[in-house]
Amino acid sequence: MKKILVVEDEPAVREMIAFVLRQNGYTVLEAGDAEQARARLHQDPPALILMDWMLPGASGIELTRELKADPLTRDIPLIMLTARGEEDDKVRGLESGADDYVTKPFSPRELSARIQAILRRVAPHASEAPVETGPLRLDPVAHRVEHDGRALDLGPTEFRLLHFLMTHPDRVYSRARLLDRVWGTNVYIEERTVDVHIRRLRKALEPYGAAGLIQTVRGAGYRFSPTP
Numbered sequence: 133m134k135k136i137l138v139v140e141d142e143p144a145v146r147e148m149i150a151f152v153l154r155q156n157g158y159t160v161l162e163a164g165d166a167e168q169a170r171a172r173l174h175q176d177p178p179a180l181i182l183m184d185w186m187l188p189g190a191s192g193i194e195l196t197r198e199l200k201a202d203p204l205t206r207d208i209p210l211i212m213l214t215a216r217g218e219e220d221d222k223v224r225g226l227e228s229g230a231d232d233y234v235t236k237p238f239s240p241r242e243l244s245a246r247i248q249a250i251l252r253r254v255a256p257h258a259s260e261a262p263v264e265t266g267p268l269r270l271d272p273v274a275h276r277v278e279h280d281g282r283a284l285d286l287g288p289t290e291f292r293l294l295h296f297l298m299t300h301p302d303r304v305y306s307r308a309r310l311l312d313r314v315w316g317t318n319v320y321i322e323e324r325t326v327d328v329h330i331r332r333l334r335k336a337l338e339p340y341g342a343a344g345l346i347q348t349v350r351g352a353g354y355r356f357s358p359t360p
């Protein structure tokens with residue numbers, strides 16, 4: 133059952149939304165403010181976040197910005213809920229990183245249709261699904277990488293890097309782009325750090341003859357490609 137985190141400070145509204153979601157077969161996690169939302173997210177990452185615009189303390193917009201800058205939460209789809217229906221607000225909501233926008237008051241049917249649409253849209257990138265490339269298999273949930281059934285020993289950064297590359301094959305990524313996507317934009321790290329981790333990753337793949345999966349594209353960056 134998919135979990136949805138509802139971040140909404142008004143208990144009556146939160147309860148109403150939770151009721152609708154449960155009726156649609158979702159498991160619901162609730163948070164009344166930004167702090168509770170962060171705690172829930174770290175305990176139990178949901179498949180989707182419903183974020184109210186108006187929250188006490190950090191606003192829904194600020195919290196959305198924060199979550200979308202954090203590599204641990206940035207890929208969780210987020211729908212912003214708001215009483216404002218103005219075009220400017222819609223733009224601000226989307227600019228903060230929200231994936232969609234629902235204006236209050238909304239019907240239960242409208243809300244569940246939007247949720248389904250977003251979940252369908254993100255399904256191919258679902259970060260929980262195991263990825264396979266030839267004999268290489270990475271399972272994000274079990275945090276395990278295998279080559280022909282033999283486990284590879286990878287550090288956490290190499291693991292994240294390999295996960296990103298395996299889910300984005302045959303595309304060239306510059307060091308800056310990899311830093312942004314794998315490390316997150318809110319950290320300052322020198323670009324040559326990427327080279328260090330690529331080197332470690334290749335070293336881990338080498339005994340299996342798989343180091344060639346990660347190719348250096350001169351002057352551009354790196355590419356993960358099953359075909360040399």
Ligand code: CA
Binds near residue numbers: 187
């Ligand atoms: Ca509110």
